[in-house]
Amino acid sequence: MKTDGFYSFVPDIRIMNQNIKDQIQAINQYIDTLAYGEHPNELYEPLRYIMSLGGKRLRPLLCLLSYQLFQKDWERILPQATSIEVFHNFTLMHDDIMDDAPLRRGKPTVHEKWNDSTAILSGDVMLVKAYDLLLDGLSIDPAQTIRRFNKCAAEVCEGQQIDMNFESDDNVDIDNYIEMIRLKTAVLLGYSLELGALLAQADQNTSDQLRQFGELIGIGFQLKDDLLDVYADQGKFGKQAGGDIIANKKTFLLLTALQLADDNQRITLNEWVQKTEFNAEEKVNQVTAIYDEMGIRELTLKKMNEYFDKGLSLLQQISASDTVKQNIIEFTQYLIDRDK
Amino acid sequence: MKTDGFYSFVPDIRIMNQNIKDQIQAINQYIDTLAYGEHPNELYEPLRYIMSLGGKRLRPLLCLLSYQLFQKDWERILPQATSIEVFHNFTLMHDDIMDDAPLRRGKPTVHEKWNDSTAILSGDVMLVKAYDLLLDGLSIDPAQTIRRFNKCAAEVCEGQQIDMNFESDDNVDIDNYIEMIRLKTAVLLGYSLELGALLAQADQNTSDQLRQFGELIGIGFQLKDDLLDVYADQGKFGKQAGGDIIANKKTFLLLTALQLADDNQRITLNEWVQKTEFNAEEKVNQVTAIYDEMGIRELTLKKMNEYFDKGLSLLQQISASDTVKQNIIEFTQYLIDRDK
Secondary structure, three states: OOOOHHHHOOOOHHHOOHHHHHHHHHHHHHHHHOOOOOOOHHHHHHHHHHHHOOOOOHHHHHHHHHHHOOOOOHHHHHHHHHHHHHHHHHHHHHHHHHHOOOEEOOEEOHHHHOOHHHHHHHHHHHHHHHHHHHHOOOOOOHHHHHHHHHHHHHHHHHHHHHHHHHOOOOOOOHHHHHHHHHHHHHHHHHHHHHHHHHHOOOOHHHHHHHHHHHHHHHHHHHHHHHHHHHHOOHHHHOOOOOHHHHOOOOOHHHHHHHHHOOHHHHHHHHHHHHOOOOOHHHHHHHHHHHHHHHOHHHHHHHHHHHHHHHHHHHHHHOOOOHHHHHHHHHHHHHHHHOOO | OOOOHHHHOOOOHHHOOHHHHHHHHHHHHHHHHOOOOOOOHHHHHHHHHHHHOOOOOHHHHHHHHHHHOOOOOHHHHHHHHHHHHHHHHHHHHHHHHHHOOOEEOOEEOHHHHOOHHHHHHHHHHHHHHHHHHHHOOOOOOHHHHHHHHHHHHHHHHHHHHHHHHHOOOOOOOHHHHHHHHHHHHHHHHHHHHHHHHHHOOOOHHHHHHHHHHHHHHHHHHHHHHHHHHHHOOHHHHOOOOOHHHHOOOOOHHHHHHHHHOOHHHHHHHHHHHHOOOOOHHHHHHHHHHHHHHHOHHHHHHHHHHHHHHHHHHHHHHOOOOHHHHHHHHHHHHHHHHOOO
16 A cells, blocks of 8 residues: 555665664664564564564654653663554554555565465564563553553554545545544654653653654655655656556545546546556556646645644744754654655 | 364353353443444444354453452453453454354354455454453553463464464374464463453462463363364254364364374375365265274363363362352353253
8 A cells, every 4th residue: 555654665874863873773673682472483483574674663763762852761662662663564564465565675575475364363463562562661651551552553443444445435535635644654653752752751741742743744754655656756766656646546646636626637537547447657647747737746745844844843842852852853854855 | 263162152041040141241231332433434343243243252251250259349340351352353353364254153254244454454453442441440450461461362373373384284283282272262261260360359379270270171162162063963053064074174083083093094084184075974974983983072072071170170279259169160061061
């Protein structure tokens, strides 16, 4: 599914500062120490496999950064930060079955390498292991922490179901879409930041603000992803140009185009959406031409910037370490500027 | 899958005492009050659907009974007892996908009524909701309680994976089989009883004994299930006679027969196992004839009784309300004697 937000995003680690690099390395080292379980191997090997595929551990990183707004000793919350990454990879393992995706980060998906049943069951046990990690050396109220995680986890499932519903729903509007990507992608970023703050004993109001910050940049990030799918330099982006267009994915771009189209444009767009046989390149070129005609790229950038700006201005209001805040701002800027 | 222990078992409520009936009714009423979530309906409706299919709520009942060995006010632990039932139904929803089962308790399975993706995702959110319920009004240490549940949940997944592995493993022995049904079926019964005891503030040793009691009767119960699959009065049992034989399921009966067979018997058994085309009734009759010749029915009954006896003698050692103990013994006797 292409509304996967950070799912497929691997930032260029070279441009990050040393501090952030160190933390990503610590997360990876911590992940390498985790056994999860031993027997049967068929259950736990897929878990270790998907966790070893990499990605740049953005969610645990955001959790560590948020913690450091208030406290220094981030090493002690590595289990909690990593529990988010385990949960995230659980959703990937199950989403890949639902999407029948052959590849994840350039490697065979679990259901391809093993089979659907193994991917279902290994995913299930991953969710259980995420709860275990969340409790490891936990220094704050466990019941409240688990409740907070439960809420986030249920919302991610809701977002995925709504996304699936969209495929056969002809009445999706832009607000529906934003709410879907909020649930499917952004709430987990919000939770990552909120958890970091709660673990650092920040007050509820501040933790709430950080959660909102995470949700806002999460929505902005997904809009950037939608944009890159159509307008990225394909050499850098490394995905099929216009995959969303080919699949009639109801992205912000398509929904905005359909909303603002004049009669001719709407007829042409709907024709392309309804065609069951077509030349993919032609479809991408024609639909992109309509987007260009309508200024959809600029409208999406504007919307994306609104979310990032709202997020950053929220972040500015939080009383916390300015150095770390600067780190988070730089990282957010990096997400805005990325070209792949 | 036929090693489903209690999965398909619906006790005849008429023969139970009023006290137990009242508790089952309270569990069902409590389940009826649960909304789980609202939007999107496609996510939560399958959850409500599978929870409404009935079954006699044996696991929550065992939890309530165990609690009552030490405390009277069982109504207050209905959320925790029900969390076990939600977890159990989550495993059913996912197992049914893996087994491609068309029916569950005589009704279409979730993946049949909706589709695989919905069954995966609704199952996922069920697991999250089981954690939520476990925390509802919880009066004991939440971190320890969740840890205990995590261990049980991971073991149930392990059991399911081992069961799937057995399909292509020609070296399964009886000990492997007992360990598989322990994980897949019995540990959840053990956990139900242990949780009831812990909620009633019983000491760890007593809670452990109740867990062991649950595991022992859980294994005995599964052996009875294996037996009924071949030897039940089919009018009462309501399943296809010899379904396990037809599917070459490596049950206690088949594994024992293969272990004790003379050369001729082994050759005949293996021939039936390897045949890809056969008359189902003939296969069931021929394999059953070998079982009869070898006294497999009696050997299975003996093994089953060993587990029930061990369990009941453990139960006798526990210092707790004799009335409730008697209730649990009667209920266990009912599980031993059932003919369907």
